[in-house]
Amino acid sequence: MTGQEIPFLPENSHTDGLAATFAARLVDWQRRCGRHDLPWQGDDPYRVWLSEVMLQQTQVRTVLPYFARFVTRFPSVEALAVAPLDEVLALWSGLGYYARARHLHAAARLWVARWPGTCPQGAQEWAQLPGVGRSTAAAIAAFVQRERVPILDGNVQRVLCRLFAVEEDPRAAATARRLWDAAHALLPRDPDDMPAYTQGMMDLGALVCTRTRPRCDLCPVAELCAAHRLGIAAQLPRKRARAPVPEQDLRWGWYEEDGAVWLVRRAPQGIWGGLWCLPPADEAPPGRWRAAGEIARLTHRLTHFTLNITVTRYLPETLRAAEPAAAWGEEARCLTPHEALALGVPQPLRRLLAQAVDVPIEHAKGNMRRLGVAKGKFEVSERIDDHDEDVARLFRGKEKP
């Protein structure tokens, strides 16, 4: 009975017994109380892989509608592999971390080329797909192939930090390595328990061992939990100090022509890589355009900084004067806002376009402000949510000479 040493515990402690008890209780709890009706649960490797990628740094509730649309359009990895990247990005639009969509597309092509008619076998092979790291590979392999490999996402880090009363920052490399080892040592012996165990770790972190106000009264492993015993479960893991988020100004040009607007594809690397976006607003706009005033200011908060986006409207100086400028690159398209909404666009632009066509969008929590014209001067007015009609009219307004 080759018990593995569990980090964070004193040597010669009964680690075998702890691991067996922990796994047994978690598996039993998951089968009784855990989630069983998520649309990706089952043994379809494609759906499991897709869901795990979508769920990276993204909550279940957010993923659900995206997953439904995605599997309707791409029911299989083969369908995804032959699709144009643009369509994948369009379905991903609004979900964030767009490198995931680009990796997903590349991974689908690699999958069907290298494992035709089947799928990667085991975590080692899953991790060869772009966008699939150690934790995601382990989750897929545990669910689909019942492989005894641990996951270590944010939920599991929190669970383990409490279980062993870890005071260190779990993101520190040395601590993370020990957490991986601990996660491995806690796995159930029976491979058939791996799906329920893995789902149980996720369910426990998401439903019971929550960041704030953990429900230790509902926890199947509370008796094993050092933090609970010490009464410090809610205080772990310790949070690190965060630097204040810097701000950055962005200036977009709304180059409008016959009710359509020019969009350009962003470079594949960097923020919103591969997505379609408004061209930068220039002091000397490319082509023969004249500035026609600021039409919106958007505040877009990201994890590491805040974007202040100013949108300036441009109109052709003369009839049919507009043409894509070389500065915009090869890929530039002039589309109606409605057409543009069918592309992969960043969320702040999605909001702007939705307002332009007066189409309500999901989760339209407004952090967008419009500029009202008052005495020849622009002023920030109320949240745009309260002014759908005004703003829609603003964008719809044809320039009638």
Added chain:
DNA sequence: GAGACGTGGAT
């Protein structure tokens, strides 16, 4: 190894 990468939920 530290920073970049999106967006929305939760408090």
Added chain:
DNA sequence: TATCCAAGTCT
């Protein structure tokens, strides 16, 4: 409102 951070990976 401000802040943290979520089924992380890549460079």
